[in-house]
Amino acid sequence: MTRASFNTLPLSEALRDNLVSMGYKSMTPIQAESLPHALAGKDLVAQARTGSGKTAAFALGILQQLDPGHFNCQALVLCPTRELAAQVAEEFRRLATPLPNIKIITLCGGSPIGPQKASLEHGAHVIVGTPGRIDDHLRKKTLRLDRLRTLVLDEADRMLDMGFIDTIAGIIRQTPGNRQTLLFSATFPEDIERLSAEFQTQPLRITVEPAKERTTVRHQFFAVTRPKHKLETLLKILGRKQPASCLIFCKTRQGCAELAEELQSRRHSALALHGDMEQKERDLTLLRFSNGSARILVATDVAARGLDVDDLALVVNYDMTTDAETWLHRVGRTGRAGKRGMAITLVTQAELFRLEALAPLLDQPIELEEVQSLPDNLPVPEKPAMVTLALDAGRKNKLRPGDILGALTGEGGLPGHAVGKIDIQDFSACVAVARSHAREALDHLQSGKVKGKSIRARRL
8 A cells, every 4th residue: 555645745845855864755644644634733633552653743743833933832742751752852853853943842750840941941842741740840830831832642541541631631721722732542541532522622533553564573472370480481581582672561660670680680681660760760771771782671561652662672571461452552662664573471370361352453363382382491691782881971061972973983993883872961971882892982982082072981
């Protein structure tokens, strides 16, 4: 089936040319169904899963209609987690590259509110944030939404699951009544319907069937006679598969932390991600996993939303989910964009009945395998391909990704392919370097200079 071209939309030439440079060849189904209506100013209730291209589905409409000359909040995007907000804001910035003087900021909990207040004093065209922190700024009167044109609720069902419905309603009541409201949700529970009925004007309902790319995921289900046998089964799976990247889901924060520690004691490169961690620690954990310097991430379901890792090889449902939608979001982290992936689910005797709800979601029969089908002799876990180096300078020090790349590949003598993802924060930066070149890169950064300045560096 031929997908529609972005050239069919009333977008500026600058936005269209930028889409070509970004590799956007044609619209995804959710973009094709929603963008024409969003550009026409209609309210939408759209069903869209993570990885469907939904960010561009609302961001392009917002960017097309922005007035760069007015530094007030013209668009607000509410997201359930800091991680998703950061991802959405970054996509906005990429799409807005050809537009001069467009300011996009994120307002999320877990970060000091002072710098956010200072940033708001200079104005912003687009704000992406979490409900709690947006509400904080509204109460402190450091943010005004009286000139808002477009409101987006991204992954609305997740925000309501997290208990944000009253906060969201309070935020919406401080926006103009003639705003455009775009609601994106993977599911449509009753709370979503009520929210739409109260705050939207004749919204169009858009439902796009899940992409067939899901069929590129191979599923395996292992029967575990008792919960205490899960660890043994998992270790055998990891020993046999040796995945370059693996996301393991647990139900609870404590279970997540304990499993990560157990895997570390078995020499696996494993990190934990859960809500009890400080935000800085969570950010570094996601960074190390996404840049390939940690092979395993053990997470609660917070990571199922907004986590975007290229070529995720394996997802393991260590703890079975209570509903099919959550399971689908979990396994949807692998096999994206038509690439091959694998999802493994451990099922105890008491959880067998839940498999019936999963059967309609699969294009293969569910066959329970026994633990005995896995090998007993476990090889030594492989180390991650990359190592993360942290620098004590960042965006506020005028440090750019090109400066770090130039220092490592120029005077440092590293081949370009040895340098991976570079992440720049306000006062710090991280760079992923191939393990075989890590010592060489660290020695150069510690003894040399970056952009003419001596910068402290360390290995995470």
